[in-house]
Amino acid sequence: MSLILQTFAPADGSAWPGEAPPPGAFSQLLSGVWEFLAHTTGAEYLFFFFALLAVICAAVTVSHRNPVVAAVWLVGSFSCVAICYVMLSATFLAALQVLVYAGAMMVLFVFVVMVLDVDERGAANQPSTRKSRRWPYYGAAVVLVTGMTWVLWGTLTRQFHTSGRTIGTGFGTAESVGRELFGPALFAFEGVSLLLLAAVIGAVVVARSRRERVKEAVAAGTSDEGLHVAGLGSADEDPGTPDLTDAEVRQPFPAMDFGQPSAGGHEGGN
Amino acid sequence: MISITAPLYLAFALFIIGMIGVLVRRNVLIMLMSVELMLNGANVALIAFSRLWGNLDGQVFAMFVIAVAAAEAAVGLAIVVSLFRSRASADVDQLTVLRD
Known part of the structure; x- marks a missing residue:
């Protein structure tokens, strides 16, 4: 709290000109708030409003029970941060933030949550029976938050009180960022394309169901012993035959049994 | 003109909130969203310093961070x-396959 007062108080520690010195901490805080409001421009008000909104949306995201609602609040947080990017003359990145984060990735999140049929507590149909120790995580959270708050608050109240260098009109547009991207950063840009390709292939490989893996192994001519070594069990029945009913398909693969389907008749996975 | 401290405070708050989410929550999906929040906080700091120095390298790096975040989410x-x-569970405390 004293750091806040030091920040907003007049530099030489005196009161306002023509006024009696403030008697206590409360009026000092009031004068600090008044000076803060008097020196705040419209762009700063806009920035503070959306920054506050982004922080509130982020807090709700972290604290909400239902993952779908949390994802929607996350979209709100990302959109507010995109507006803050515009205030920082990063217009191209603001567009990118809305397109990639608030658009594509949130669709992915909501889609996965819907596919998984998660209830409010994150479990499917079974309640959490394991009572595990969580206090190391809470302790780590307290220590890390306290340490980072101490260091960063101490730094930010003393440094970076500047609006930065003078910039031209083209700063942060798609053209200038693109020139940087396809000039000095060209190699990294191509590397990112490789990374995205690897991520897509990895996602497809990891998210395959057991049935698909068995089908592929049988199509590749793997023997029964090979299937057993791969942990896929026996392949006596062809799992890819389309006229099998659901119960018949589930029979040789006990790990596929999810229990009763939900009320909507949703069959998890494939 | 915005003072550079304001976006740095925003980055700080987003990162701290995401870190609390990763450490305290048990739902895997919410933990992934918290990781996205932390990456977003890092992006805000990168763009703020890019504005401070008038140098576009920070914005290019933030774009790479967005790409990495998309790959990580996938x-x-x-x-x-x-x-x-x-x-059949999204609770990290029940994911103990390697331990049991």
């Missing part, structure tokens, strides 16, 4: 789908 959600198929 693979992470695939792992969640795979885990959910075998364990």
